[in-house]
Amino acid sequence: MKKHVAIVAGGDPFHLPQLSNYPLIDTWIGCDYGAYLLVEAGLPVDIAIGDFDSVTPAQLAVIKKEAASVQAFPVEKDKSDLELAIDVVQTLNVASLTLFGVTGGRLDHELSNIFLMERLKKAGLPITIIDEHHQIDLFLPGVHVIKDDKVFQNYSFLALSDTVEGVTLENAYYPLTDATITRGDSLTLSNKKVKDDLILTFRQGVLLVIRTDLT
């Protein structure tokens, strides 16, 4: 059966949502300190992975006691802990992948994690980033139904590629018809939906959709 997988990275715990609010997730992977955060949240740790340079020996002992599987790597490696975890995810039969703990903290890591979504989405991985105030989705050309969200009611659309072309947005307070969005445009920020789900269609490019409950 396809799995709903979450990776909890070791970002600032301040930016984590309440992880127990995601009962659909059946496979929890903890990256480094993220594995300890999973234990603290009372959730199962199906896989703990990383170089574990961000946990204390006592925390590592807890992780080893609680995790169903521990995969420890040397500190000097070509891949980040998150990328190692994603390698594992790509061996699973995945219905959805949610990343927690990848925003806040270092801006270079945050941007790198958001940009990484593009490659994974292009490889067919249905990936979403969630923190305490945002949900980030990345879309490739096609028709997309953006399901209503009771919590994150502000919707922003940002071109990640140079341009996103042929953008039509239905059921939005500020609808779009065959529009072009250029990276750096701010006119497509802070939209709302007026009914049902938003329907987003575009022809070319890579588009980020960020939902937030902040005003």
Place this chain on the structure above:
Amino acid sequence: MKKHVAIVAGGDPFHLPQLSNYPLIDTWIGCDYGAYLLVEAGLPVDIAIGDFDSVTPAQLAVIKKEAASVQAFPVEKDKSDLELAIDVVQTLNVASLTLFGVTGGRLDHELSNIFLMERLKKAGLPITIIDEHHQIDLFLPGVHVIKDDKVFQNYSFLALSDTVEGVTLENAYYPLTDATITRGDSLTLSNKKVKDDLILTFRQGVLLVIRTDLT
């Protein structure tokens, strides 16, 4: 004479660096609540600009008392407070533009602000974003000397365009020679310099350089 201009936006004050640490800046522009933050920091407010929907009436009274110039706009407008401020900056003879208070808070705003750098840089505006832990610069093709930074000693390089081509990086712990960086690559994160200033050269694309003091 060319001016060293700073814009202080109304982002989370928690992410502001100590503004008095930037004595080179001779023109301070406060966006909305950012104007109040400037007053609180004991700095001059040369221009206060925005719709002032994020300040209390008492704070607005303080801004009006302290600012050399106040430009108030209606709340419903096509441009953000930051874009209004940048319009003003573009009428000045600018040696450098530094943005404070544009990171943290809403992720859609943060990304939009970072992406906006590209358009401004292409328009010839020498722009930098600084927060309490990061300096973000955006580079276009050419040869760039990245001046030594005593505070932010970690250097990360991220492609903002699809690819950045012909990248050569000298004086770095992990040097590069005629490399291609693709958006989403993480191999060019967390570099250090080994001597003097870093020298960055590339042929094609848009490259973000993020310096941080975080490890």
